[in-house]
Amino acid sequence: MTVTGETRLLPADTNQARGLAEHAIDFLFRDPRPVGRATFGLLERFHLDSVGCGVSAIAQGANAPTVLRREALATPPMAGSRGAVCFGSPRRCLVERAVAANASAVREWDSNGTNFGYDAAKGRTAGEFGHNDYYPVAVAAAGEAGLGGDAALRLMLLIDEIRGRLAEVFALRKYAIDHVHHGAVASAVAFATALGGSADQIESAIGMVVAHYVPFRAIRAGHQLSDSKGASAALSSEVAVMAARRALAGFVGPQDVFRNPLAIYRRNEPCAEGRSPFDLELGVGGDAFAIHSMHFKLGLYEHQSAGALQSLVDLFAAHPTLAADLDGIRTITVRIYEPAYSIIADPAKRTPQTRQSADHSLPYILAKTLLKARAASRSGAAADWESCMLLPDDYSEAAIRGTDIPALIEKMSIVHGGRDYDDRYPEGIPTSVEIEHVALGRISAGLVTYPLGHARADVARTAAVVDLKFDRLVAGAVADPRALRERMRIGSKTPAEMAELYAFPIHGCDPG
The missing domain is CATH 3.30.1330.120 (2-methylcitrate dehydratase PrpD)
Structure with a gap:
């Protein structure tokens, strides 16, 4: 499709952490512009795909999600918090633990959405990887803040937009940093904003994530990979929520971190004082969002x-x-x-x-x-x-x-x-x-460039296979796959429905 809509530029010679904070507040609350139906429709499909992956991983007893879910179910919410639920349980848990458990389940099979950080029209082609692993952050933030489905969709889109645009301009893998770091930055922004954070607080949350919680690709080294590879996004989501919580409580993190000469951006890509290594341009309305260049997987494979x-x-x-x-x-x-x-x-x-x-x-x-x-x-x-x-x-x-x-x-x-x-x-x-x-x-068969599932492949054919994948993944895990599909339609849901979105029974799973 032709992607059109309004964007917001955060130039390299400005405080982009502050710019992200202001953008998030505007996008969610202060000045929300209309978002295209095609964008929200695609977002709903990526989220449903992620839920199918997560339900399957839990039902089959995958190790990392099981360990993190058990830990979450044993950890009650902090004082004054509504808490969050894990897939398959109505029990309220400490929000960051529930986020870690749910994101781990979503990511475990390595079968949900993918991006490669590419916008040729704007000359932003760093090609960093990324995945649609962070929707549990948005769901938990909506539940904690008492927001409904329309706001939750905006939170999801905000996360995908920030991490997707960062992937276009800064290739973490070149510096042995795991791609989930972009998702952690985006998650901290979204969570802090959803809970009413000020621009100062959101900027502090970003600064803490960048200064304290940078994951390296050591998790991917060696002849055989471990749970740490699959759970990387989950653990980064967890610390992003922790950083946001602390910032909201008054902890002050590093400011203007994208221009900080000792942070990962300028440290790895030196540039003139007063600049970061990149401009950052974010979708504001219409269909001008990075999600349109993200891809679906049609099964379990890298x-x-x-x-x-x-x-x-x-x-x-x-x-x-x-x-x-x-x-x-x-x-x-x-x-x-x-x-x-x-x-x-x-x-x-x-x-x-x-x-x-x-x-x-x-x-x-x-x-x-x-x-x-x-x-x-x-x-x-x-x-x-x-x-x-x-x-x-x-x-x-x-x-x-x-x-x-x-x-x-x-x-x-x-x-x-x-x-x-x-x-x-x-x-x-x-x-x-x-x-x-x-x-x-x-x-x-010659050179293949845009396989089915790729953003530039046959959209209707991709959607049909992704729908079949969902049905196959959840078959035997839930009583009624069609009812689960309907339950996951987020638009127009009430705050109460969002708070219980993932609290549906999963066969063979401890309900807490």
């Missing part, structure tokens, strides 16, 4: 593998006998871009031992997809996105240790596609897959 998955789906469509005859595959050659090559194709990813490593392993993701395609073909179904959708069971311990997986991975070569591929990122996800097959010869 999003940078989406181009390779689309290549396989295209090959199955062009060569209907391929899925049924995997034994005829001699070699599989994948060409991919940086940074994907370093993240999902490093040698350790050929032998994943944990789910967190498997869903960040391009060889495993492709091998499992090939096996699902064969199963679909044998049942008479087409090998497409729907039948090949990767779900939690595809990353179980038994699945990871499946004997068919190593044989397929052994046939794979993953190579860096070079500058031609690199230059197409972060606008797209440039990938090509070439298969040498005994019967079919050498076949390729």
Whole structure:
């Protein structure tokens, strides 16, 4: 779609922390401009997608969400607080603990929305990653402040806008900083603003997050990934709420932190005194919001593998006998871009031992997809996105240790596609897959740049597959998936309904 609407520029030579505070107060309360229906509709879909992921992770007893949820349920609200609820429980908990538990559940499968920080029209193409993990902050803030659904949607959009625009101008990964830091800054702004914070207090909350709580990519290092990778957004959300609470209570944090020479921005990208390294432009109204460049995942996989998955789906469509005859595959050659090559194709990813490593392993993701395609073909179904959708069971311990997986991975070569591929990122996800097959010869679907789920792919087709993903994730976890879908429609909800939004039963889950 053509994105139009009003924006607000925070120039590099101004106090952008203060500017974010003023912007948030205006956007939520002081001068809220009309937001396009397309924007709110897309936001509702991203939120629903995140809830499906969270419900599934809790129902299946995923470790990090279970630990954090148990901790939250054992921690009552602080004096004077309404508290917040965890997914699947009506019990009121300490707000920041509930936020951590819910954000951890949303993020655990690594299957919700994604952004790559790219706005070519404005020349802002830093390409930092990010995910739609922070809606629990907005829901908790609305509940604590007594706000209804329309205000909650604005809080969600504010978080996505701030973190999305920061991702366009400052690439945290270049400095070994985890991408969740942008989300923490956005969460602190939204929470403090929702609770009536002044510009001074909101600026203090930002300063505390930047000065005290910077997460490094140590959580992603090593041959096998741990709970810390999946829970990174949750823990950053937790400290963002803590920082906002303290600022609202009178704690004064560092001011003007984006121009602070010892904070991460100027420390890593030195610039003239009195400036930050970037301008920051934020949507105010219409459809001028970063959410329109964010992407959906159509299953459980690291999003940078989406181009390779689309290549396989295209090959199955062009060569209907391929899925049924995997034994005829001699070699599989994948060409991919940086940074994907370093993240999902490093040698350790050929032998994943944990789910967190498997869903960040391009060889495993492709091998499992090939096996699902064969199963679909044998049942008479087409090998497409729907039948090949990767779900939690595809990353179980038994699945990871499946004997068919190593044989397929052994046939794979993953190579860096070079500058031609690199230059197409972060606008797209440039990938090509070439298969040498005994019967079919050498076949390729060509270069894929905008796989299904990408913001520039077929919107209606993406929506249909995302809806199916939700149904599959929550099947067996809730009594009525359709009723849950209706419950999650946020617009026009009352403050009481927002306060209990996540307090629905989940099968096999401790209700607290």
